[in-house]
Amino acid sequence: MSHHDCDVAVIGAGTAGLAAERSARRAGARTLLIDDAFAGTLCASRGCMPSKLLIAAAHAAHAVRTAHEFGIAPGGIAIDGKAVMARVQAERDKFVEATRESISQIPDGICIKARARFTGPTVLALDNGDTVSAKAIVIATGSFPMVPGPFRDLGDLLLTNQTVFEQDGLPDSLAVVGAGPLGVELAQAMARLGVRTALFDQKETAGGATHPDVQKAVHQRLDEDLSLHLGVDLSAERSGDRARLTWTGPETGSDEFDRVLVATGRPPALGGLNLEATGLQLDDHGVPEFDRATLQCGDSPIFLAGDCDADAPVLHEAANEGRIAGSNAAAHPDVKSSERTPCFTITFVDPPLATIGAPPGDDSLVGAASYTDQGRAKVENRAVGLVRIYADPQDGRLTGAELFAPGADHMAHLLAQAVMHGETASGLLELPFYHPTLEEGLKPALREICRNTPSGAPPGGDDDDPPGA
Template sequence: MNNYDVIVIGGGSGGLTVAAGAAQFGAKVALIEQKSGLGGDCLHYGCVPSKALIAAAKEIHEVRKNGMKHGLEVKGVTDWSVIRNQIQSAVDTIQEHDSTSRFQNLGVDVHHARAVFLDEHHLRLSSGKTIKGKRIVIATGSSPVIPPIENIEQVKVITNESLFYMEHLPERIVMVGGGAIGMEMAQALSRLGSEITVVDHSDMLFKKEDKEIAEKMQKEMEKELTIHLGARVNKLENNQGEITAVIEGEQEKRVGIDALFLAVGRKPNTEKLQLDRAGVELDEEGAVVVNDRLQSSVSHIYAIGDVNGQFPFTHGAGEEGKIAVSNAVFGLKRKMNYENLPWAFYTQPEIFHLGITEEEAKTKLGEDYTVIRASKADRMIAEQDDTSFVKVILDKKGFILGAHGIGANASDWMQILVMMKTNGQKIRELSSIVHPYPARTEIVKQLADQYWRKKLFESNITKLTSKYISVFR
């Protein structure tokens, strides 16, 4: 039997961070991944292929839109096989960095197998081996939820795990779910030529976002997509080979479809691990319950990434991996803090989210906060971009509580606010940072102008300076 200092179950972003970090610090490490390649959902089914798809869809959309704008007629049908090859090329290029051989060269024992717990220290692999670990890190990620839909077997079902490897692009798709995955893919597939109908049970899209941002974004999405809110798809009907989705809401509607895309949420991959043998506690959703040090109910077993249900984004899993390495390998007691972790939706325009929303500020602080907004920076005006918008929530001292943006490349030009919030800098410090004119980041610098306008021109200071100038200058 092989004994390890650290066993990592799952070869995604979080698991690879732990395996590489622990091995480089001298620990004896085993990495278990049931698929033939490392990289996890992000590389094979999520972040990488989806952004490659979005980029291709954006290019096609821009060609058509700008051609029409300038009097050109653009015709033709998208070649899905070409786009699929571009997606695979992006995955293959990044896969080289996440190769099995790279981790083996770091000293990691890589096992491509499934694992189940025998007890709190021992794992049985599908290869037949039994291994033991002083510390174990669970990083098995999550999978798409498949909702109960009557007659679902009669139509092609798509999830993020099958989308990028389809042979053909369906003509008519009903997108069940209007979350991040649903809206990113709905918009991209629509731009590639599919007829997309989005169905979501909520009364509003992007409900976790600041309401002002969500409302702006919903209007943008409605320009390109047919959207039914407060509705569900509970069954499909087959009328002589024509498949229809029955959309149940305020009014019942029927939509002919060629495929059903399921994006209603994700569930933690814990079901097959037999964690009860190790005494690891799960919550009602099947996620591993962890403390702020990422320890499960069994102190030497950690859980990071989607499997713990805390922050379902790849960069969050990477940060949790760093904390897990510190605590599992060195016995430190570092705590995971999510307050300064942003997220973004890579729709067009993009959404950026950091910290609390204005609605959350009202609930937590009453009236003890300030909101500053900015829009229409010169670069955006020059590019006829009338959508870009920034909103920041501040405490009374000018520290950033939340920052929210919408616009082209918002995930890039909002990053300076992440640095400022992380470093505890006040919004006024933006005034001392010079941006090359007319960079898109000027929209963020406008926030400092708004702040000073409120602080100076709406206060008694203006009266004092006016009197000083009239008397002494």
């Protein structure tokens, strides 16, 4: 048993924790990084990367299946589920190894493999018998998959994001419970890989889209690939080697599935930390109250970063929060506020769904554009979806957007930068839009905003586009 003294102790070696430790060390602090596994980040092992590998396989299958629409006869399509999952796992393991390699480069004496619990505001007890005293502590323990009661008795028929990528093949049938970003991504991917798939949610929305027109487009697209059941209550029971799900609500039904993937959310992983010993004010969910501009909990020397604060559970936000929390922990009590980037999320369905910035207010200017007749989208046989762009009514300064359209995962970056830099709709229209591109499809929405600002008509007029734009 040993006692460790440091300036900043970081609990958790995921994306946020690694960023926090690095930031604090660069600020001159003596750091410790405590984790029970050092297994690599959630993104690399069980989130972003394996899910995108599965989605990439689904895109390939869909491209072959629809090739006849271009006059290309593919013959037949045979999906080898074992080969699909073998590639997912092999490439996933390379991403995980890369994160482990970055961990191995942390100087000796900083990483401690153990579980930590608070015994005081700045004192930790580790399950290896060691103790830690720190001037400041960053909690970056991440999140865990929540499994509601009705599904806990399904045994090995139950999948979460912790286990779905460990399967040695694809099931014949799959029920996906939870139509949030992960649920819709994996449901559509599995369906396009030949798995009979049904997607369920108690809410009447899917993928995180907010506007009714965008929701309608998302629902119509998902309906093409799978069986969609929204606004329903579910019960589940094991029936031999299959799971029987029964649903009630706007519709009723019952069906059996080989596997059930539960994607109903990931609450903060704060259990076992003994937060009561910190004296922190906790919210109704047991999460310490904190300032998102500093990541400081009250006026204490404790900071939160990453998914454990239940604020913005996406990788770039976790890395940014880790950086802010680490630098402020090193400087405590002289903490500084940091301007946070606008809300920015992408759900990798086909087409992608992206949201940027703030939702529209009652007086916001709104520009909308359909992609069902957009030139480049038609060329690529991907003419589906729409975009909605929001702006300040006084000057047309962009405040947010919602996109469900081909290329939305790329175009959203342009709009996110525009929101961050205070760009206006007219300012964007002065940029070159190459022809024919998907980006051209943003112009009708931007022009609509311009026509409703005090300055009036958009730059270049309304009819300067080439045919088919």
